[in-house]
Amino acid sequence: MAAGGLSVLLCGINPGLMTAATGHHFARPGNRLWPVLHLSGLTPRRLAPAEQEELLSYGLGITNVVARPTARADELSAEEYREGGRILIEKVRRLAPGWLAVVGVTAYRTAFGDKRAAIGPQERTIDGPLGTTRIWVLPNPSGLNAHWTAETMAEEFARLREAAGLPDRRTHRPA
Template structure:
């Protein structure tokens, strides 16, 4: 998936539509779309991003989905959105106010869709969006209505603190919690 510099520049500010439905087990939430994702129109479309391999390794999907197959997530009881909707080259181009406003909008979306878990892929983004400076990766104390919240490591290839294996382990903990609540297992 190659894009010209002009195509990537033109993707700045674009939105990538949510893959979501009411009553999901887990609604994953990225920070914001990168330019490659916005140009492609799919979440986590940048080669080297580990989101799709981690979902599979953690047991959420039966195989590694391609970004263009993102709609298949719904069949597995999972979906995806972003804290901040607009695309940028880097997350550090976003202001704290954009994160806070994105967090407010995310809360409204979660109240409307009522997933069992909201999983924010990026603990730093979670801290700013939810004004929780001391949050750590894992389940959070806060809830949004009946929705529990989990902060996950950012799957970006730039996040060298987490290997694919350790990231899959953390995502797997979320999967176990999300599907063990009523004795269900993911249909993968």
């Protein structure tokens, strides 16, 4: 686990309206984050959005690039993404996760000013007083991102899990 206690800080784009109403990340029923976390082995079972605090017991945290809720991410301005990226960097410096995992390549490109970023590990890192955080860009689990299936997303999330040194929690049993 990283110096700050989190292996991976998952970072969504911004809260949707359902998330804003419930206070739970990725709360919209069509969002595939929760099933993908389980399919990838990051969680031992499919969690419900209301169980998001359980992520901490697996070394996972969850946040957003932009705090303002919207019905769709395309309602956000480029400046909101850039400001959110600046705030996120400061959060990462304080929390010092091993990995920052941004879900959504377009959000990452805009927030971090990296027009050529692709899904997967990035060369960029974030240095803070507790250590260095590496960055991984994951596919957006929104149901609107139809060219990624839950299974293909889970494969990419599993690559991150392996890079972070986390066990496959679908089969892992403590000794």
